[in-house]
Amino acid sequence: MRLIQSSGGVFEVDVDGRRVYSKKSSKRHAESGEVVRLIREGGAAGKQ
Helix, strand or coil: CCCCCCCCCCCEEEECCEEEEEHHHHCCCCCCCHHHHHHHHCCCCCCC
């Protein structure tokens, strides 16, 4: 796991080069446990 510093409130989670969550795209912060669930499911919330 690697944390990449950013600015402007951006919070994005990539797994193996694939975005599984993006606060910027979804316009909201992830709910408790949501990112872990998306990683486990291989989901792509916040992608549009």
